[in-house]
Amino acid sequence: MPRIGKVLVVGGGVGGLSAAISLAIKGVEVELIEKRPDFNVPGVGLGQPACALRIYREFGVLEEILDTGFSYDHMTIFDQERTPIVEHRFLMGGAGFPAFCALPRASLHSILYKRAVFLGVSFRFGIEVTDFSGPLGVSIGFSDGSNGEFDAVAGFDGIRSTVRQFIVGDMFGPRPSGIGAWRLQVDRPSCVTGMEFMQGIRGKAGAIPISRDKMYLFNIRPENPGEIFAREDMHVLLQERLLQFGGYVADIANDLNRESPIVYGALEPFIVPYPWHRGRVTMGGDAAHVVPPHLTAGAAMAAEDGFVLARYLLGEHGTIDDLITAYGKTRYDRNAFVYIFANDWLSMEQAVGSAAELASRQRRTHPKCRQAHRSGRPHSRYI
Incomplete structure (x- = not known):
């Protein structure tokens, strides 16, 4: 029977914290390292679908x-102009779970961090892995000169992952898509009661409510790969990019100024095929897969990775190598579905290249969808 007593988790995002909590609940000694000096978490908001909420119930934080x-x-x-085209009602949730709950990224992170501390997870900040040695790669050298021995290493260290570099080298990793995402937390108009998209020409704007009084506004559109925008120019640049949109988007754009907390990031989607390990060093979250934000599934998939990894590592049937291999295959299959779906959606919306094409797509929306929108009945078709 394989025994895992001590695990190093590299990276303290949603995936890393989920892995640490899942392991600690089962009595495993967990050390989590984070290269940042603290958890001053960047980002705006995260939509959490029911699949992630079920995991958070297991953690005791739902x-x-x-x-x-x-x-x-x-x-x-x-x-x-925010004229409705079609509405989709999610069939997820039920039995005490909403289909989605969105909240500020910093709030979710704080909730998970506090839970991990309560469960006894040991945290070290401002430190990175510099060496994986030994036949299984779990004799670890750290950037502060210290060393550690572990039964397994779980890399949730993000898109520029050191752990992924050890496992697969440069074969797989982020690739520029030529698409960027602008995000901004603002006051929530009462009309925004769910996820919404405003399809434009070569891109879209939209919003997701993240609290009773806040939402985040986003704009996804073509941008030059590697472009770096000066902080003092971002409000003007975003205003220009939102010119084609009306409704509350136009109102928000008019109010932007140098102090507006605008966040920009290039979309660099990729997924690493399984196996996701080398020796007893494995990975998950953004280290293994990054998808476009269209399904609001990135953090949820990372949370699932952490939860499922713990289940496999502590499995009782098969060798540890067998169990880690099975984890990678299981999670690759799941994440590949999300990756393909999100990329197809991104491609479709970016392919709307003119006003005439946008009008044509609206006309082609299925009549039953339009009728369902008017009647309020659940449905799932959209342009």
Whole structure:
């Protein structure tokens, strides 16, 4: 029977914290290292679908997440002026779970961090792995000159992962898509009660409510790969990019200024095929897969990775190598589905290249979808 007594988790994002909590609940000694000096978490908001909420229930933090965030059960697609095209009602959730609950990234992170501390996870900040040695790669050298011995290493260290570099080298990793995402936390208009998209020409704007009074606005559109925008120019640049949109988007754009907390990031999707390990060093979250944000599934998939990894590492049937291999295959299959779906959606929306093509797509929306939107009945078709 394989025994895992001590695990190093590299990276303290949602995936790393989920792995640490899942292992600690089972009595494993967990050390988590984070290269940042603290958890001053960047980002805006995270939509958490029911699959992630079920995991948070296992952690004992579901109620706090639901109390902090905004729950919703629908997504609506609008034209540039926020005229409805079609509404989709999610069939997830049920039995005490909303279909989605979105909340500020920092809030989710704080909730998970506090839970991990309560469970006895040991944290070390401002430190990185510099060496994986020994036949299984789990004799670890750290950037502060210290060393450690572990039964397994779980890399959740993000898109520029050191752990992924050890496992697969440069064969797989982030690739520029030529698409960027602008995000901004703002006050929530009462009309925004779920996830919504405003389809434009070569891109879209939209919003997700993240609390009773806040939402995050986003704009996804073509940008030059590697472009770095000066902080003092970002409000003007975002105003220019939002010119094609009306409704509350136009109102928010008009109010942007140098102090507006605008966040920009290039989309660099990729997925590493399994196996996701070398020796007893494995990976998950953004280290193994990054998808476009269209399904709001990135953090949820990372949380699933951490939860499932713990289940496999502590399995009783098969060798540890067998169990880690099975983890990689299981999670690759799941994440590949999300990756393909999100990339197809990104491609479709970016392919709307003119006003005439946008109008044509609106006309081609299935009549039953339009009728379902008017009647309020659940449905799932959209442009």
